[in-house]
Every structure is written in structure tokens, then in C-alpha cells.
Amino acid sequence: MKKKLISGLFLMLWMALLIAAMVYPQGIFPVLAASGVWVACLLTWAVIPVALAALIKNGPLWQELRASLLKTITRKENVFISWVMRLLIVVSLAWTEWAITLVFYLLTVIAFWITRNQMAQQVAA
Numbered sequence: 001m002k003k004k005l006i007s008g009l010f011l012m013l014w015m016a017l018l019i020a021a022m023v024y025p026q027g028i029f030p031v032l033a034a035s036g037v038w039v040a041c042l043l044t045w046a047v048i049p050v051a052l053a054a055l056i057k058n059g060p061l062w063q064e065l066r067a068s069l070l071k072t073i074t075r076k077e078n079v080f081i082s083w084v085m086r087l088l089i090v091v092s093l094a095w096t097e098w099a100i101t102l103v104f105y106l107l108t109v110i111a112f113w114i115t116r117n118q119m120a121q122q123v124a125a
Contacts, residue, residue, distance in 0.1 A: 015085070018092040030096035037089060037101055041108040048115050055122050066122075073116050 014036070021029040051073065054066040086109065093102040 011081070011085070015088060018088045021092045022095045025096045030092075030098065033089075033092055033096070034098045034101045037093065037105050041104055044108050044112055048111055051115050051119060055118060070119055070122075073119050 017029060017033050017036070020027075021033040023029075047069075050065070051069045054062050054069055089105060090102065093099075093105065
């Protein structure tokens with residue numbers, strides 16, 4: 001319950017920051033939103049090679065890592081909320097003219113989807 005409360009609070013703050021970035025495009029909010037997107041993207045790009053290596057390699061350490069990544073990457077999420085958040089991030093970055101960050105974010109989303117599909121196929125096999 002505590003995790004859901006913290007997660008929901010973080011989600012609401014993130015949405016408020018993205019909306020504030022669109023309302024006040026000349027303030028600090030777009031910079032904070034873009035910084036948050038960059039941190040999330042860089043963390044995702046750090047996890048992707050580890051996830052793919054865990055799929056290829058065998059051994060007890062890799063088995064534990066694979067199980068942990070599968071639990072994290074393939075977890076069920078609210079599809080509506082995730083699409084609203086993605087759309088809000090794209091619109092916010094486009095509205096505040098953070099084009100390079102927007103392109104990097106979209107590439108990260110595509111790479112994450114590919115990695116998640118590979119992990120799901122590994123589970124199904």
C-alpha cells in the first residue's frame with residue numbers, strides 16, 4: 001500500500017511538472033522536465049544491455065539477474081496511464097522546443113519496447 005501511495009504521488013508530481021512546463025515555457029519547469037527525461041532515458045539505456053546480456057548468458061548470477069529484470073520490465077501497468085504519460089512527455093518536450101531530448105526519448109521508448117518484447121518471448125519459450 002505504501003509503495004502504491006508513493007508511486008501515485010510521484011506520478012502526480014511528474015504530471016504536474018510536465019503540465020507546468022507547458023504553461024510556463026520560459027521558466028525553470030521545462031528544464032526540470034527535460035532533466036527528468038534525460039535521467040530516465042540514460043537509466044533505461046544502462047539497463048538495456050544488462051537485460052540483453054542476461055538473456056544470452058547462463059549461470060546462477062545471470063539467472064537471478066534475469067528473474068529480477070523479468071519482474072521489473074514485464075510487470076503489468078495501467079495502459080491508459082502509461083499512454084497518457086508518454087503523450088504528455090512528448091507534447092511537453094515538443095511544446096517547449098526540446099527537440100533533441102524528444103528524439104532521444106522516442107528512441108529510448110522504442111528500444112525499451114524491443115527489449116521488453118525480447119524478454120517476454122524468452123519467458124514464453
